[in-house]
Amino acid sequence: MPKETKLSPRMSAGIRKFMEIATFSTLPEVDRSSPLVRRNMTIYRENVRRTEGFYIGENLGRLPIIAGIGHMDPDDEDAISGAKAAVEAHNARTGQNVELKRIVRVNAQAVAGEVLYITLEASDDCFYESKVYITNADEPTDPDVVEVDFCRPAVHYQA
Template identity: 30%
Template sequence: MAEVNGNNMEEEVVLVAGNNSNNNKKYDFIDPYDPYWDGKPYPTPKSKPVDPYPDPDEPEDFEEDVLIVVNQLKLTDGFHVDYLPKGRRQWLAFNVRSADDEGGWKASRAAVAEFNRLKGADLKLSKVLSVLSRMAAGVHYDLTLQCTDGCFYEARIFMGIGDAIELITFRPAKHWPRPTMR
């Protein structure tokens, strides 16, 4: 268990009831290993380095708050942020979006369609549960979604300029439902 500024950062592995485990055998999922998402939080620094060029608009505890958000991302393979310090929805390059976000729905539909095309599956999007995004020559989306088969999935997709898309990850959800939902 890791603790960051008094916030418990432990990620519980939650197995989703229902058909989710059966789908592991039904499809050949896209789940490449990424060493950045190793599930190990960054340690809290013992002392704060002195910034020779402080930003007068940046709150004093900004770096600690960023560490809280980044560690949540590391513990969930980049798919979830349950606690937003001071309610901020944008942290560095990461944006926590509403599940009703139009871009999130477009990316979710594209992820399911691309997975179906690549794997010969017949999944249909039912609900978008969480959306994280970051800009980089397009938009990277980290999505948690539910399909009409009743199962939960995590997808990582890059929506480039024009019609360029790259489905990076599509797998049964490892981090849904969230421990904070109990």
């Protein structure tokens, strides 16, 4: 029998926060047999596969997605800290000294924390994509851990 996992209060709060801002619906509210829902799910899955999570599409309506990738507000504090960490990692790797100009788009996936797919514009007027993992702290007083998987020139940016 699997061991029961207990989440810290901070991690539980982080999951609740993500569920409030993610733009996917719960299963009972969506008719999976609807041709429109099936078509939109196909578009969603293809977009996620083709763009590595950076662009999932707009106006696809309510989809029956659990633990999928959803839109996140670019003004969310996790999005901002993730974007800043991505720019710092980019500067450290390349020796450049660019600054965050604006966050263009953020998609997020709830895991044990969050995976953020961030498209950003830097002070060099170039667009970048970064995949950032934010682990919620074990204790409410501990800071979150932000890990930048990569920050690269944007491949999937769509204006």
